[in-house]
Amino acid sequence: MGKKLLIQNDKVGGIHTLEVYKQHGGYASVEKALKTMTPEAIVEEVKKSGLRGRGGAGFPTGMKWSFLAKPEGVARYLVCNADESEPGTFKDRYLMEKIPHALIEGMITSSFALGAKTSYIYIRGEYFYVARILETAIEEAYAAGYLGKNILGTGYSLDLSVQVGAGAYICGEETALLESLEGKRGNPRIKPPFPAIAGLYGCPTVVNNVETIAAVVPIVMMGGDEYAKIGIGKSTGTKLISASGHINNPGVYEIELGLPVEEFIYSNEYCGGIWKNKKMKAVVAGGSSVPILPTELILKTAKGEPRLMSYESLSDGGFATGSMLGSGGFIVYDEDTSIPMNLYTFNRFYHHESCGQCSPCREGTGWMEKVAHRIVEGHGKATDIDLLWDIQKRIEGNTICPLGDAAAWPVASAIRHFRHEFEALIPKTAVAH
Amino acid sequence: MAKVTIDGHTVEVPDGTTILQAARAIGGEVAPPTMCYHSKLKTSGGYCRTCIVKVSKGSDKDPRPMPKLVASCRTTVMDGMEVQNLTSPEVVDARKGVVEFLLMNHPLDCPICDQAGECHLQDLGYQNGGEKTRFDFERRTFERKDIGDKIQLHMNRCILCYRCVKTADQITDGRCHGVMNRGDVSEISTYIEKAIDNDFSGNMIDVCPVGALTDKTFRFKSRVWFTKPMDAHRDCKKCSGKVTLWEKGDEVLRVTGRKDQWGENEEWICNDCRFEHKKTSDWTIEGPRNIDRHSVISQNHYMKLATPHFKKLDK
Structure with a gap:
């Protein structure tokens, strides 16, 4: 049993109330x-x-915090990114739904550390019921004197409010989130300037994920050095993993970083193995946008070392043979899954969610969806696989925000590792363009 | 001041200059093509990605190259920066990709488009595009929308450069939004109607790099290369009154703002000048307009007109 720091009390009755x-x-x-x-x-x-x-993205939080500009007389903001929209990721929802005070506590401590007097939790529209849970918890915290003026008589004051988005994936990108929070169209901003210099309402702002902010609580309690002892190498602490797909026990698990992937998938403490006694075909380790890996590469790196649940180990080998820990959306596919069909589903998602600001993503995501659709329907042309490859290559890295990359990586990895499945779907009589 | 080298040409520019502006200061082919950037519009640029370049050396202080291609219109130079535009095959290929993306759903109805001949997308396509598209699906179309009696909107031709949105935001009143919907069904839409009543709304026609917003009073009157551009001015209380008249014989077919060599307005003009003064006698003619832009279609025609001040671009 690994160490738990975030959701160790999730099964305690009434833990959503301040009292418990x-x-x-x-x-x-x-x-x-x-x-x-x-x-x-x-x-x-x-x-x-x-x-x-x-x-x-896995950017060091302490470093992000220290980038925050602190000009005299200018407000600073802490914004919690609860717009958890990455397909396959549902850990933040679990945390907020079960233990809303864990987030609020983290918000207060972090806001104090950053000198923010007003903080926001920006939550996606589909989580409206979670927003209500949070609002109730915030009211409790106000009543108990943990929020509002002169908290615990220390002279520090903080206002915290929940803002519900309208359910756009793009609003999980931090600058689009800030635009949306300001009441504008949720389009990502062109960076620089980064939010740490000019964020919400043009003021210095830190945007952090729910789990990141919740993790500040144990860090303050046990001290940074102790926290750093948990985990492996530069992947310190614990991580919530949303496990889904063809496994026996889908759900949210808190793991110590460094847990072997094989143990995570097959141990009864976690995923409990592949359902219906089938074999595993592939895994998307960190939410839909990270590269998909076939069984042999998810269990072992290209060097033959066991793959671990950590930032470094999962990205070992680059995109050629590795992937990313990402948001921890761990999707497992059994041997009967069609990878092209899965890719088409992802393509459809990114096409629908592209904000339409920059041309490669706006036009490219729709094009990829159309080509992938033609392939899975069995009408693919002989050149379609190469065409898909070309389109993703011309989107990747050429867009304003990471949505373009997120749309391109699944395509590249599916073709890289499962090209034969695409080829099998293209009719032998198919013509080129 | 910062020293920056682009495709082997070094130039010294004030701090805070963008790579694009530095490249334009060098001139010629070193300057990346642009679609959504407009020098007179704040926060324009960054959307179309045609001006992407490779930063092979970040600066003297931090010589690391930038990991991705960057939009030159939104990236500021650093002292000692080295940039590759046409000298980088990666940039040329990526730009070719951008052109393909921009033309993918474009109707290519140039033969009946008033913008043909002065269209930035045509120029871009000729200079940077592939010979054919690989997009073999039905093109995206939008429902026709009437946005008033002065401006014709052809949403199908729009490349979503946001320049008209920024124009309406920055030089006309009472405008709050311009793009509706999301992704590849985003469209310039209804809110724009509000801007139509404004004295300066006509400038949206000038800033449109394609044929999405065209002048209704000039519609189907003539191909632009059959008209004669003349600089002219009049006393106007609302604007500078400095315009370009596009004449055919003695008739003024349309009035536009004056555009610089990059096809971007020098000054904004009011609707009064643009739409209400279409007689030669309304204007004081200054002489033929130099059109520096090396548009494939406009080239032959304008080079002859512009002899006195013409600067060769490919030096």
């Missing part, structure tokens, strides 16, 4: 941080902890 949450040690980090620590000391602990952003 406090009985299990809740809000201790607020007391500790506000009463005994300086904001700089908290940032220092987070830096030492080696915590990396849990939203997908």
Whole structure:
């Protein structure tokens, strides 16, 4: 049984209420941080902890925090990105739904560390019921004096509110999220400037994922050095994994980073093996946008070492033979899955979610969907696989925000590892363009 | 000041200059083509990706190359930066891809489009595109929308450069949005009607790089290369009154703002000048307009007209 820091109490009855949450040690980090620590000391602990952003990119949180500009007389904001929209990812929902106070506690401690006096939780539209849970919890926190003016008599004041988005995937991109939060069309901004310099309403802003902010609580409690001992190498701490697909026990699991992938898939403590006694064909390890890997490459790296659930191990071998930990959306496919069909589903998603600002993504995602559709319907042309490859190559890296890359990577990896499946779907009599 | 080298040409520019502006200062083919950037519109650029370049050396301080191709119109130069435009096969290929994306759903109805001959997409296609598209699906079409009596909207031709949106935002009043819907069904839409009443709405026609917004009063009157561009001015209370008249014989077929060598407006003009003064006698003629732009279609015609000040571009 690995160490749990975030959802160890998820099965406790009434843990969503402030009372039960406090009985299990809740809000201790607020007391500790506000009463005994300086904001700089908290940032220092987070830096030492080696915590990396849990939203997908894995950028070191402490470093992100230290980039925050602190001009005199200008407001600073902390915005929690709860717009969890990556297909295959549902860990933040679980955390917010079960233990809403864990996020709120993290928000208070983090806001104090960053000097923010107003903070927001931006949650996706489809999670409206979770937003209600959070709002109830926030009301409780206000009533108990953890939010509002002069928190716990320390002189620090913080207002926290929940903003519900309209359900666009693109609003999970931090600058699109900020645009949406400002009441505008959710289009990603062109960077630089980065939010740490000019974010919400033009003020310095930190945008962090739900799980990242929740992880600040144990870091403050145990200290950065202790936290860094958990996990492996530069992948410190624990990570929530949303396991789905053809496994016996789909669900959200908290793992210590560094757990072998094989153990995660086959151990009864986690996924419990492949359903219906079938064999595994492939895994998407970090949400729909990361490269899909066939069984032999997800269990072992190209060098033959066992693949671990960590940022480094999963990306070992680059995109040629590796993938990414991403947001922790772990999707397992059994031997009967059609990879081209799965790819078409992803293509459809990215086409639908492209914001339409920059041309490669706007036009390319739709084109890829059309070509993939033709292939899975059995009308593919002889040159279609190469065409798909070409389109994704010309989208990747050439767009304003990472949605273009997210749309391109699944295509590249599916063709790279499962080209034979695409070829099998193209009729022998097919003509070229 | 920052020293930047683009395709082997070094130029010194003030700090905060974009790569594109530095490249334009060098001139000729070193300057990347643009579609959505407009020098007179704030925050324009970054969308179309035609001006992407490779930064092979970040700066003297941090010589690491930038990991991805960058939009030159939105990236500022650093001292010692080295940039590759046409000298990078990667850039040329990516740009070819962008052109293919932009033309994918474009109707290519140039024979009946008023913009033909002064269309940036035509120029871009000729100079950077492939010889044929690989897109063999039905092209996207939009329902026709009437946006008033002065401006014709052809959404099918639009490349979503956002230039008209920014024009309406920045030089006309009472405008809050311009693009409706999302992804490849985004369209310039109804809110634009509000802008039509504005004195400066006609400038949206000028900034449109393609034939999506054209002048209704000039519609189907003539191909642009049969008209004679003349610089002219009049006393106008609303704007500078400096325009280009497009004449055929003694008739003024249309009035536009003056555009620089990159096809971008020098100054904005009001609708009064643009739509209400179509007699030669309304204007003081200054002389023939130099059209520097090396449009394939406009080339022969304008080179003859522009002899006195013509600067060769491919030096």
